[in-house]
Amino acid sequence: MFQGLLLALAAGSLVSLQNIFNTKVNERTGSWATTTLVLGMGFAASLIFGLIFEGGQLFNLINMKPWYWISGSIGVGVVICLTLGIRQLGPTYAVSIVLISQLGSALLWDSQGWLGLEKVPFTLQQFIGVLVIVGGILLFKLGGKRREETA
Numbered sequence: 588m589f590q591g592l593l594l595a596l597a598a599g600s601l602v603s604l605q606n607i608f609n610t611k612v613n614e615r616t617g618s619w620a621t622t623t624l625v626l627g628m629g630f631a632a633s634l635i636f637g638l639i640f641e642g643g644q645l646f647n648l649i650n651m652k653p654w655y656w657i658s659g660s661i662g663v664g665v666v667i668c669l670t671l672g673i674r675q676l677g678p679t680y681a682v683s684i685v686l687i688s689q690l691g692s693a694l695l696w697d698s699q700g701w702l703g704l705e706k707v708p709f710t711l712q713q714f715i716g717v718l719v720i721v722g723g724i725l726l727f728k729l730g731g732k733r734r735e736e737t738a
Contacts, residue, residue, distance in 0.1 A: 606669060606678055613670050622666040626659075683724045690717060 605625070613621040637645040672681040694713060700706030 603678075603682060606673060606682060609666065609670050610673050610678065613674060618667055618670050618674075621670050622663055625666050626662060629662075680724075680728055683727065687717075687721055687724060690720060 609621055609625055612624060616624070634645075669681065669685060672684070675681075676684070694709065694717065696702065696704055697707040698709035
């Protein structure tokens with residue numbers, strides 16, 4: 588479990604770092620060029636590391652359900668929406684909303700057991716946790732506006 592926590596923390600840090608780079612690239616190019624560059628470089632890096640760590644087993648795709656192939660297309664939506672969202676809302680606010688959306692979606696998918704996930708019961712504690720996070724984001728955003736108005 589500890590390793591999972593460390594990996595999740597690393598992923599969150601890397602996503603934030605990637606968003607900074609994506610925003611800077613997007614300042615010089617368009618959103619579609621940014622998405623193409625990000626996903627193209629991601630493909631090249633994952634291909635190289637996949638070949639290093641998995642070798643010939645990298646493309647062993649036996650028994651994979653055909654609809655899993657749309658995952659890359661979902662990645663296009665992630666990058667383009669986040670890049671445009673950061674441009675309009677700023678990094679902290681946009682990423683905060685993304686995190687709320689991720690948590691809510693994951694909770695929905697888990698509680699319904701969709702796409703082959705193990706069905707996890709939706710509890711009052713989970714609901715309260717989501718409300719606390721949403722409240723924190725609202726407090727963060729609205730608190731910042733009041734400070735700006737008084738300055």
